[in-house]
Amino acid sequence: MIEQAILEITAELSQAKNIVIVPHKGPDGDAIGSTLGLMHFLKNKGHKVDVIAPNDYPRFLKWLPGNDDVIIYEKDKSNADKLINEADLVFALDFNHLNRVGDMQDILTASQAVFIMIDHHREPSDFANYTYSDAEMSSTCEMVYHFINKLRAVEKITPEIATCLYSGIMTDTGSFRFSATSAETHRVIAKLIDKGAVNHEIHNNIFDTFNENRLQLLGTALQNLRVKPEYKTAYISLTQEELDKHNFQKGDTEGFVNYGLSIEGVVFAVIFIENKQEEIIKISFRSKGNFNVNEFARAHFEGGGHNNAAGGKSQLSMENTIVKFNSILTEYEELKK
Structure with a gap:
């Protein structure tokens, strides 16, 4: 200024x-x-x-x-x-x-x-x-x-x-x-x-204010964790049914995406969260180092943010959103090195 x-x-x-x-x-x-x-x-x-x-x-x-x-x-x-x-x-x-x-x-x-x-x-x-x-x-x-x-x-x-x-x-x-x-x-x-x-x-x-429901939701998220070592990528998905089962409250998934980044060798972590009310899949992207999730989110998921932290969304179903995401990964040579 x-x-x-x-x-x-x-x-x-x-x-x-x-x-x-x-x-x-x-x-x-x-x-x-x-x-x-x-x-x-x-x-x-x-x-x-x-x-x-x-x-x-x-x-x-x-x-x-x-x-x-x-x-x-x-x-x-x-x-x-x-x-x-x-x-x-x-x-x-x-x-x-x-x-x-x-x-x-x-x-x-x-x-x-x-x-x-x-x-x-x-x-x-x-x-x-x-x-x-x-x-x-x-x-x-x-x-x-x-x-x-x-x-x-x-x-x-x-x-x-x-x-x-x-x-x-x-x-x-x-x-x-x-x-x-x-x-x-x-x-x-x-x-x-x-x-x-x-x-x-x-x-x-x-x-340090987790309640029982939030901890159990974290357990479900970690059970849903998938790792793609060939792309140095990990992702988590949570459906609306899973959120409802654990009495989801706003903010309960805060920080969940970072668990993917804690895996050795992973530089790109994503969480997909279904929102039935808005009829979208909300997506959070995180990365380590030089992989630019701001550009990734802007290019593919109507989002944006920062180099290492960004958000986006998809109007596709959860299954089709993940299929799309996995197909896009093949385009990024820097994730294969």
């Missing part, structure tokens, strides 16, 4: 504003952590701030400070529309195309507010008045930290802000394992700990 833009945004924030902060549909730890962290920061500056999420999110994120203030658009549309219409500023966090907000797209498109995008996904669109985009950054939460720093307000980071930002960085980097975790990421994490983020408590609250 160029210095002139920072000066203009500083001017925008120099007096109290009505501000709305929006994450993408199906918000993850980075989306919720960044929106809540920024919410606390802006509220402390005297602004009226509302976080409006397009839909609900996993229960293991609902302990984050400020969670009770989040408005779920699909549950409170009329109130959310009113707040968006009254907003002077709208922050778009952790997405770079308005189609990522689902049913909120129309009301946001019609808004007369000034839009500020903060995001680390590739190929951003131009819907925002101000865009802070960096695809090399580990997470949007790390970018929010740098945004606050650019506003020369790091001293205003409270334990609540630090906790939210730490949580998002931790989850989006796979607990600091992914290649986008830079030395600067670790420096930011250290500063957030200094500001009051209690790292072991955050880890426990996010990763």
